[in-house]
Amino acid sequence: xxxxxxxxxxxxxxxxATNGYFAHGYGTFYKALAGAGDAKPFNTLAxxxxxxxxxxxxxxxxxxxxxxxxxxxxxxxxxxSGFPGTFxxxxxxxxxxxxxxxxxxxxxxWMVGETSSFGIALYxxxxxxxxxxxxxxxxxPTGVNLSQMFITPTxxxxxxxxxxxxxxxxxxxxxxxxxxxxxxxxxxxxxxNLTNNESASSFGGGVRVGYLGELSPMFSLGASWQxxxxxxxxxxxxxxxxxxxxxxxPMTWTLGMAIKPNEALAILFDLQRIxxxxxxxxxxxxxxxxxxxxxxxxxxxxxxxxxxxxxxxGVHFTSHPGLTWMGGYSYQGQPIPESxxxxxxxxxxxxxxxxxxxxxxxxxxxxxINFAMMxxxxxxxxxxxxxxAPGFQTIGLAMSEWEFDxxxxxxx
Numbered sequence: 548x549x550x551x552x553x554x555x556x557x558x559x560x561x562x563x564a565t566n567g568y569f570a571h572g573y574g575t576f577y578k579a580l581a582g583a584g585d586a587k588p589f590n591t592l593a594x595x596x597x598x599x600x601x602x603x604x605x606x607x608x609x610x611x612x613x614x615x616x617x618x619x620x621x622x623x624x625x626x627x628s629g630f631p632g633t634f635x636x637x638x639x640x641x642x643x644x645x646x647x648x649x650x651x652x653x654x655x656x657w658m659v660g661e662t663s664s665f666g667i668a669l670y671x672x673x674x675x676x677x678x679x680x681x682x683x684x685x686x687x688p689t690g691v692n693l694s695q696m697f698i699t700p701t702x703x704x705x706x707x708x709x710x711x712x713x714x715x716x717x718x719x720x721x722x723x724x725x726x727x728x729x730x731x732x733x734x735x736x737x738x739x740n741l742t743n744n745e746s747a748s749s750f751g752g753g754v755r756v757g758y759l760g761e762l763s764p765m766f767s768l769g770a771s772w773q774x775x776x777x778x779x780x781x782x783x784x785x786x787x788x789x790x791x792x793x794x795x796x797p798m799t800w801t802l803g804m805a806i807k808p809n810e811a812l813a814i815l816f817d818l819q820r821i822x823x824x825x826x827x828x829x830x831x832x833x834x835x836x837x838x839x840x841x842x843x844x845x846x847x848x849x850x851x852x853x854x855x856x857x858x859x860x861g862v863h864f865t866s867h868p869g870l871t872w873m874g875g876y877s878y879q880g881q882p883i884p885e886s887x888x889x890x891x892x893x894x895x896x897x898x899x900x901x902x903x904x905x906x907x908x909x910x911x912x913x914x915x916i917n918f919a920m921m922x923x924x925x926x927x928x929x930x931x932x933x934x935x936a937p938g939f940q941t942i943g944l945a946m947s948e949w950e951f952d953x954x955x956x957x958x959x
Contacts, residue, residue: 736842802817898925
């Protein structure tokens with residue numbers, strides 16, 4: 548019943564945008580460490596990072612919720628030219644509504660003998676939500692809402708005492724709704740399935756594999772790879788997204804290390820690469836594609852996102868038995884180039900820097916309560932309105948975020 552309830556809740560919340568299309572971390576411990584932890588096991592949300600860690604987690608359950616508060620806005624500077632064939636926007640600053648979301652997460656793990664384990668985690672991901680009560684593209688309201696849920700059954704096994712591999716199957720469900728794109732109807736291959744069609748949904752799947760090895764008591768390495776998650780077509784928006792409504796989830800890989808000067812302290816470094824170029828609806832540029840092909844075609848315009856590298860740093864310190872402190876910092880390379888700000892008004896995933904903090908307190912044998920907070924610092928990028936006469940309009944995209952996460956762990 549708990550699992551079913553979480554599944555129903557997860558498909559109703561609005562997606563978050565932190566490291567571009569991906570959350571900065573999944574589960575309280577990983578969130579508190581700015582997403583670092585590929586080389587060290589923490590809790591049962593490990594399949595989102597490195598499935599090999601699960602065999603070291605042991606029998607354990609984690610249940611938590613995050614409160615996510617994004618601040619999104621765009622600013623148009625300069626008046627429309629009024630020239631024939633141009634697409635001018637109303638000048639001014641517009642802020643997005645929908646400022647607060649609750650995001651649950653759940654994980655469980657069971658040992659299978661002494662050298663292998665089976666677990667499952669549920670969590671959400673995404674990077675596109677805006678709600679502008681304004682005629683952004685000439686019609687209101689304008690915005691998008693992407694919600695995604697992942698169910699990740701995981702098997703992990705020790706190859707030796709200090710080396711393990713893990714295998715995760717990724718079962719994914721997503722919902723999307725877009726509003727206010729009517730002005731792009733002349734450019735669409737299917738105007739009836741371009742905009743304002745309420746929520747469309749699709750299912751899909753992929754895999755993640757990982758390795759975790761302790762090379763010495765003071766040093767561990769981790770590595771993980773996630774395939775592209777192939778999703779079904781969003782048929783009600785096949786006139787908007789490239790490949791007739793395609794919206795797959797990009798391939799990623801991560802390398803991590805953990806330096807452990809003593810039993811109480813771990814210093815973590817992760818490097819993650821996100822391959823947005825794998826997905827046409829995300830990576831195709833607005834121009835020249837809009838002039839050469841219709842929206843919804845294989846080479847139709849997308850959001851123009853570029854591949855991005857994320858650098859993650861975390862510190863995990865146990866000051867007393869049952870009391871652990873965590874902190875972290877991450878930086879992602881900007882996925883949205885200045886030339887692509889027009890379409891990304893509805894998907895301004897521009898934040899680059901995250902600062903995190905967390906604490907875990909034991910509250911009895913086999914139980915703990917855990918807290919994490921994240922601040923994504925305000926970032927703004929400016930670029931031209933590429934559908935307006937050169938030099939007439941500039942568009943600025945800005946975003947900042949707060950997140951507060953609390954969870955309860957038991958059974959270990």
